Amino acid sequence: MTNEKLLVSVALNAWNTNIARAEKTFSGLTQEQLQKEVAPGKNRLIYVWGHLAAVHDGMLPLLDFGPRLHPELDASFLTNPDKTTPNLPTAEEVRKAWNNVNRKLSQGFANLQPEQWLHKHTAVSDEDFAKEPWRNRFAILLSRTTHVAYHLGQAALVPK
Secondary structure, three states, X not given: OOHHHXXXXXXXXXXXXXXXXXXXXXXXXXXXXXXXXXXXXXXXXXXXXXXXXXXXXXXXXXXXXXXXXXOOHHHHHOOOOOOOOOOOOOHHHHHHHHHHHHHHHHHHHHHOOHHHHHOXXXXXOHHHHHHOOOOEHHHHHHHHHHHHXXXXXXXXXXXX
């Protein structure tokens, strides 16, 4: 295995591990449990899960894997704080979006060759990428993996 393949493999293993942990954490919760706050006055678990699904959905065009599948999640989980949006999607709707988005990401990841991970993501111009080559697909994978881990830490603090 080349060094490039090994680095990608390690990063994808971290991503997959965190996605599996998030799946286990959130999918087993009841609607009542998903209403619990990560801390008094803070986001509810349903919001955290929907937020992760929406952020991952945004990765699809960013990594050039195609258009977003669930842009309707933005109003509920990205652009507005928790408890300000009436008619929040149900746990089943969030679960479905979560599964669809992460399945599509996995397919995209599997199709990338190691060197393609170092290509620019779609939110950076050619000029900026020439000056800042670290603004690439691999950096997106790393930052979003950390993002999932951060929110899993929050979820772990919720009393059962």
